[in-house]
Amino acid sequence: MVKTAQTYHVPVLLNESIDGLNIQPGGIYVDVTFGGGGHSREILRRINENGKGHLYSFDQDADAEQNVEPNDNFTFVRSNFRYLKNWMRYYDIPAIDGLLADLGVSSHHFDDETRGFSFRFDSPLDMRMNKRAGMTAADIVNNYDEKQLADIFYLYGEMKNSRKIASLLVKARAANNIATTQDFLKAVEPCFKHEREKKDMAKLFQALRIEVNHEMDALKEMLYSATELLRPGGRLSVITYHSLEDRIVKNVMKSGNAEGKVEQDFFGRIQTPFKLINNKVIVPGADEQTNNPRSRSAKLRIAEKKDE
Secondary structure (H helix, E strand, C coil): CCCCCHHHHHCCCHHHHCCCCCCCCCCEECCCCCCCHHHHHEEEEEEHHHHCCCCEEECCCHHHHCCCCCCCCCEEEEHHHHHHHHHHHHCCCCEEEEEEECCCCCCHHCCCCCCCCCCCCCCCCCCCCCCCCCHHHHHHHHHCCEEEEEEEEHHHHCCCCCCHHHHHHHHHHHHHCCEEHHHHHHHHHHCCCCCHHHHHHHHHHHHHHHHHHHHHHHHHHHHHHHHEEEEEEEEEEEEECCCCHHHHHHHHHHHHHCCCCCEEEECEECCEEEECCCCCCEEECCHHHHHCCCHHHEEEEEEEEEEC
């Protein structure tokens, strides 16, 4: 059952991330992670205060679209944010004044017993953000070879025992298809010590989710599109939750590329399209971390597009 917009997902670092956009009268803004609409509503409130701007909000999940509220200054785009540039072209928007991204998974996905994002429930091993397309987590677990599985768990879950986990999955699926979260947990259970079980399982589920949704590739494409679309002085405000996505965001903001390869001009000055607004990441205060557990791993980075 879909929750109301108010309980679907509590926005993290709400004021800090929106303040970081430095909203201008009549500006064009993009929220690439609509979710429950909390960040979008605050952007719209400030747009309406300052002038006749417009907000385009993206989400590939059909559930999120049910949180949309009619507004003349708002357009909802049901799509993966990796197609940002294509959609802006479709809407005849050559440049934007700011982009917000609240990465990771919404509270709704973790709490929905039917989607397979959480090991708290026995549900189909799905994990797709977009239920209309792509492979499920079960498809990956049952069809990838042992090396592919080990690579996923090592790269995206940072699991040191990734080879052992992959080996156990291959043996388990030879006997029976792995179809549910409980099938998956039962197969890999021997790999985990009881005192670290929940933390390690979270990493394992994170790795599968990232592979299912191609999250790292989508993030890179979105950031490169945002770099092209932002006007000089436009702001990029991004909230991350784990080291893999944070590293990509940090590298793009500092060097203009996801790998962090620094290029210098004749005078040794670093060539980058951005100026960092906060050299040190912004993290939620103690009250927010207490009231919203999802915020505890959040990091906010803000950058401004330089003049050409």
